[in-house]
Amino acid sequence: xxxxxxxxxxxxxxxxxxxxxxxxxxxxxxxxxxxxxxxxxxxxxxxxxxxxxxxxxxxxxxxxxxxxxxxxxxxxxxxxxxxxxxxxxxxxxxxxxxxxxxxxxxxxxxxxxxxxxxxxxxxxxxxxxxxxxxxxxxxxxxxxxxxxxxxxxxxxxxxxxxxxxxxxxxxxxxxxxxxxxxxxxxxxxxxxxxxxxxxxxxxxxxxxxxxxxxxxxxxxxxxxxxxxxxxxxxxxxxxxxxxxxxxxxxxxxxxxxxxxxxxxxxxxxxxxxxxxxxxxxxxxxxxxxxxxxxxxxxxxxxxxxxxxxxxxxxxxxxxxxxxxxxxxxxxxxxxxxxxxxxxxxxxxxxxxxxxxxxxxxxxxxxxxxxxxxxxxxxxxxxxxxxxxxxxxxxxxxxxxxxxxxxxxxxxxxxxxx
Amino acid sequence: xxxxxxxxxxxxxxxxxxxxxxxxxxxxxxxxxxxxxxxxxxxxxxxxxxxxxxxxxxxxxxxxxxxxxxxxxxxxxxxxxxxxxxxxxxxxxxxxxxxxxxxxxxxxxxxxxxxxxxxxxxxxxxxxxxxxxxxxxxxxxxxxxxxxxxxxxxxxxxxxxxxxxxxxxxxxxxxxxxxxxxxxxxxxxxxxxxxxxxxxxxxxxxxxxxxxxxxxxxxxxxxxxxxxxxxxxxxxxxxxxxxxxxxxxxxxxxxxxxxxxxxxxxxxxxxxxxxxxxxxxxxxxxxxxxxxxxxxxxxxxxxxxxxxxxxxxxxxxxxx
Numbered sequence: 001x002x003x004x005x006x007x008x009x010x011x012x013x014x015x016x017x018x019x020x021x022x023x024x025x026x027x028x029x030x031x032x033x034x035x036x037x038x039x040x041x042x043x044x045x046x047x048x049x050x051x052x053x054x055x056x057x058x059x060x061x062x063x064x065x066x067x068x069x070x071x072x073x074x075x076x077x078x079x080x081x082x083x084x085x086x087x088x089x090x091x092x093x094x095x096x097x098x099x100x101x102x103x104x105x106x107x108x109x110x111x112x113x114x115x116x117x118x119x120x121x122x123x124x125x126x127x128x129x130x131x132x133x134x135x136x137x138x139x140x141x142x143x144x145x146x147x148x149x150x151x152x153x154x155x156x157x158x159x160x161x162x163x164x165x166x167x168x169x170x171x172x173x174x175x176x177x178x179x180x181x182x183x184x185x186x187x188x189x190x191x192x193x194x195x196x197x198x199x200x201x202x203x204x205x206x207x208x209x210x211x212x213x214x215x216x217x218x219x220x221x222x223x224x225x226x227x228x229x230x231x232x233x234x235x236x237x238x239x240x241x242x243x244x245x246x247x248x249x250x251x252x253x254x255x256x257x258x259x260x261x262x263x264x265x266x267x268x269x270x271x272x273x274x275x276x277x278x279x280x281x282x283x284x285x286x287x288x289x290x291x292x293x294x295x296x297x298x299x300x301x302x303x304x305x306x307x308x309x310x311x312x313x314x315x316x317x318x319x320x321x322x323x324x325x326x327x328x329x330x331x332x333x334x335x336x337x338x339x340x341x342x343x344x345x346x347x348x349x350x351x352x353x354x355x356x357x358x359x360x361x362x363x364x365x366x367x368x369x370x371x372x373x374x375x376x377x378x379x380x381x382x383x384x385x386x387x388x389x390x391x392x393x394x395x396x397x398x399x400x401x402x403x404x405x406x407x408x409x410x411x412x413x414x415x416x417x
Numbered sequence: 418x419x420x421x422x423x424x425x426x427x428x429x430x431x432x433x434x435x436x437x438x439x440x441x442x443x444x445x446x447x448x449x450x451x452x453x454x455x456x457x458x459x460x461x462x463x464x465x466x467x468x469x470x471x472x473x474x475x476x477x478x479x480x481x482x483x484x485x486x487x488x489x490x491x492x493x494x495x496x497x498x499x500x501x502x503x504x505x506x507x508x509x510x511x512x513x514x515x516x517x518x519x520x521x522x523x524x525x526x527x528x529x530x531x532x533x534x535x536x537x538x539x540x541x542x543x544x545x546x547x548x549x550x551x552x553x554x555x556x557x558x559x560x561x562x563x564x565x566x567x568x569x570x571x572x573x574x575x576x577x578x579x580x581x582x583x584x585x586x587x588x589x590x591x592x593x594x595x596x597x598x599x600x601x602x603x604x605x606x607x608x609x610x611x612x613x614x615x616x617x618x619x620x621x622x623x624x625x626x627x628x629x630x631x632x633x634x635x636x637x638x639x640x641x642x643x644x645x646x647x648x649x650x651x652x653x654x655x656x657x658x659x660x661x662x663x664x665x666x667x668x669x670x671x672x673x674x675x676x677x678x679x680x681x682x683x684x685x686x687x688x689x690x691x692x693x694x695x696x697x698x699x700x701x702x703x704x705x706x707x708x709x710x711x712x713x714x715x716x717x718x719x720x721x722x723x724x725x726x727x728x729x730x731x732x733x734x735x736x737x
Contacts, residue, residue, distance in 0.1 A: 125699040127668045146700065147737050153668055153699040 002081050003052045005073040007066050010041055011327030017041050018065040018193065019072055026058045027082060030075065037073075042197035044325055050075060055082040124151035131156045137163070187289055194292050205355040210391040213350035216403045218410050220366050221381040223250075226413040237307065243366070244280065245310035248337055249416055251361050252276050252301035252309070254405035255335060260398050261359040261389065262302075262334050270393050276302030279333035279354060280313060282320045294320040295354060297333040306416065338362035338386075351388045358393040359402075362386040418597040423587060426566035426598050427455045427531075430573035431493065433602065435463050438491060441577055442467040444482050445495035452497055453533060453592065475501050479508035479530070486528040487516070491577055499534035499586055500543040506551070513582045514557035529576045530558075530584040535626055535675055536707070536722050537590040541714030547625075547676045552584050553653055553685070559583040559607050560653045564628035566596035568650050571605025579607065588625040588675075608654030612663065616645035619732050620663040622686065623673040624649050627705075627723055631673055634728045642736055652682055660686075661694050668699035669735040673723050678706035703731035 007017045020038040024030055036050045057074040060066050076082035124132070124139050128151045132139040135156070142159045144151035191199060205211070223246060230241040255262050255276050263272040278301035284292040296316035298309055319325050336354045338361065351362045364384030371380040385406065389399055409415055421429070435441045442463075448456040449470050460468040471478045475496065482492035496502050502509060509530060516526045536545035552560050561576060561583065563569040569587055576583035613628055614635050621631040621644055628648045635644035645663050649656060664670060670690060674683035683704040690702060705728055708721040 125668075126695045127697055127699045130696040150700075 002057065002074040002076040002085055003054070004071045005036065005048065005051075005075065007039065007060075007068050007070045007072050008046070008048065009068040010044075010046060011331050013331055014041050014068055014327055016065050016067050017046075019060050019062050020045060021062055022056075022058055022073075024056045026056065028056050030054065030056050040193050041327055042194070044327055044330075045323065046326075055079060057082055057085040122151065123149065125153065127153050128156045131160075135160050189289055195290065198293055201355055202352050205353050208355065209353055211350075211353055211388055212391045212396075213386060213388045214396075214399060214403075215348045215364075215384050215386050216407075217382055217384050218403075218407050219371070219380050220383045220410055223410050223413050224366060224381045239307055239310050239314070241306065241310055242313065243363070244337070244339060245306060245313055246413075247361075247363050248278055248280060248298065248301060248309050248313060249304075249306050250406055250409045251335075251337055252278050252298075252304070253416060254402055254409060255359070256302045257405050258398050258402045260394055261402055263358045263393050264334070264356050265390075265393060273334045275300045275334065277332050277334045278302075279330075279336035279357075280316065281336060281338040282317050283339065284321055294325055294330065295333060295336060296320060296325055296329045297331065299332070333357065336360040347384050349386050351386055353388050353390055358390045359399075360388045362388075418599055420595045421566055421598050422592065423563075423566040423569050423594050423596070424453060424455045424592045426570035426596075427573050427587060428457065428459070429598070430570045430577070431455070431459060432462065434491075434574055434577040435459075435467060438577075439467075440489060441491045441493065442469065442485075443493045443495060444469045444471060444478050446471055446473055446478070446497060448495055456495070475504035476508055479505040479513065479528075482528055483508055483513045483516075483526065486513070486526045486582075487524055489527075491527045491529070493529040493531060493577065496530065496532035498544050499532040499548045500546045502530065502532060502548050503551075509582075509584075510552065510555040510558065514555050516557075517581050518557055525580040526582055527577075527580050528582045529573075529579075530582065531573070531576075532584075532586055533589045533592065534586045535588040535590055536712050536718055537626065539715050539718050541718075542712045545712045545718070547586065549584075549586060549624075549652060550676050550681045550685075553682055557582065558653070559651065561585040561607055561651045562624040563587060563605075563650055564591065564613070564623075564625055564648050566594065566598050568605050568611070568648070570598055571603055572607065572650060574602075575604050575607050578604075583607065586625070590626050591629070594629075605650065607651045608656055609650065610656035610659035611648045611650055612645060612659070613648045614644065614646040616643040617666055618643040618645075619669040619671060619735055620645045620647055620660070620667045621671045621673060621728065621732065622647045622649060622660060622663075624652065625675060627673040627675050627728075630723065630725045630728055634725045634732065637725075638729065638732065642732060644732060655686075655689075657689065657693065660690065661697065664690070664694050664697040668697055670698070670702045671728065671731045671735055672702065672704045673728055673731075674704065674706050675723055676706055677709055678704065679709045681706055700735045700737070703735050705731050 018040045020040045022037045023035050030036060030050045030053065032050055032053045034050045035047045038045055038047050052075045054075040054077045057076055060072040066072060074085050076085055122139055123144065129139060131153060132142065137156065137159060139151060142151050142155050145155050146152035189195065227241055227243065227246060234240040259272050262276050263270050278298045279295040280298060282294045286292055298312045301309060316329060333354060335357050338351050347364045349362060351360050353360050364386065366381050366383040368379055369382045370377050371382065387399055431443065443456060443459065447470055449460040449468055451457040456468065478494050482494045485492050513526050513528050516524060534547045549560050549562060552558055559579065561572045563572050573585055576585050614632055616635065619642060623631045623646065628646060631646045635646055638644060645667055647659055647663050672683040672686050674681055676682060683706050687702045687704060705723045707723065710721055712718060712721060
């Protein structure tokens, strides 16, 4: 019996993966332990090793996205076995990209059908194809629900309907200029991998939650002073403390005092999480057009010390930039510290929540400003903090409490110890 | 409106046409006595010259009628059972059917072939066969296969008035089927299908007894599936427009044809649909035919024939 090569499930939340590159060709002899292929999940690339030796049979060709646990290839013991595998046509439909996506917008999800012999042909009924064409719809955007995952008329109609209710919907949107007749195209960036994950998550977040943003200005003078003292002792401590470390600690501690901000809606309930798993948004630049965004998670940040957090931030951001984060690094976040505006010098923004979370905090830059205190004008280091919260879970009062806690900790950072 | 049986409707068609046109006459074996009640009493009404009993020779029956037709008569040849048409295949399919064309359109052959056909009476292959595919295969002869008394009478009258060969089969299992037939005269044109039941989910195309089966299934599935039943009534000329109109709505097709599946009319129709209406299809086409084996006699017969259960299965497959 030939061994099956499956699309691995690298994380609980992983529902599909993309075959990025096979390292061997169809029929090549491979050895146990050799890297067979690279797959890509929402945010990471992963190499799959051969679990046996034999002849490689490729079922899913490069660029195709398939559900986890799906057979993507075989290792055949003999040439004869390899030949017999080639005759099997594998056809299936990919499941929607994730459980949350399926609940929110089952219509516009990737639904490709593949076959071993045709190298990823999309199976759609004639009328479905015609209808998609008439409506300027990319048939590969449609999830097939017919026999063997065939895309049938009802699937196309559902997608068209979904695109009419969603304001931004790519090719079928009349808001988008026509590619052939409109402005000249400078570059085409495939909407896949991380870009697609970001796009899907942002849309999901805005379309499925009641987001509200607030900005506060806070005196960070004491925090700046504390950091100066800690940086001076960097060698002794073995770590150069960053503002991100401090913000992470402050937010985790403040959130412990206002537990409702560390919550999610699950089914018909709001679940308040015991652990504060703080996601740290890390932006990366890929090229002139493309940038990336990783949100690795510091698990149980509410109970960690400044230095534990600092070391984790350093480790995670280093691996993020090297593209070495694993799905485990990025899962189970319960609230998020964003860094984008902080880096760009933007003072105020309305960040978008990480889907499934109740709160995201985005620090602005620290700027010296004249501040009136006790009737005197003083120069203080001021910064803004932008909060976006899910108003379904949290009202203004807890956010106000959180802001007060943060301001207290900033004013007297020794409370952090 | 009054209700009469299908066989009585055909008898009325004979009577009406024989009354208005003295060139119309009937040829068959023991039709004066009447194996089937479609010719009962006609010899008393119209005389020996117009209701001809022949020896047991299908070749002679069609041969003499073919000659008479060339001379301007309008003979109706009653084969009694469709299986016997094979005996006179050359006279029917190559001589009568194609004579008009072989003679540059100068000699018409206003000949009608008719026979009771179809299985369900446990009579085994020769008395159960539906030979329409063989007729359809040969250009030059029109083929009708009604499912109701109304259509049977109207089509038979059109067949008799047609100036070239028409074959009208009627299903033995529908012989005593009653239906509304008006007293006043009417015709059902050849080559015009009839939507017997409107629906939106799936089109079932059928003829003869299978129309009845399809309607039965459609009624049973009413709460789940909206089935449109298109009764072709004629297979040549074929009312393709009616099929494509229906497919525009339903995008799904089941063809029920009471004939051996292999190389049958269903295969021909499906090929035409794939050719002309590919872009209308939302699912593979299903066909329900007689299994590719001789029709057995006795109780085994039921296992090879199309039936409502098989039609329902096919409908469920195409709407999956």
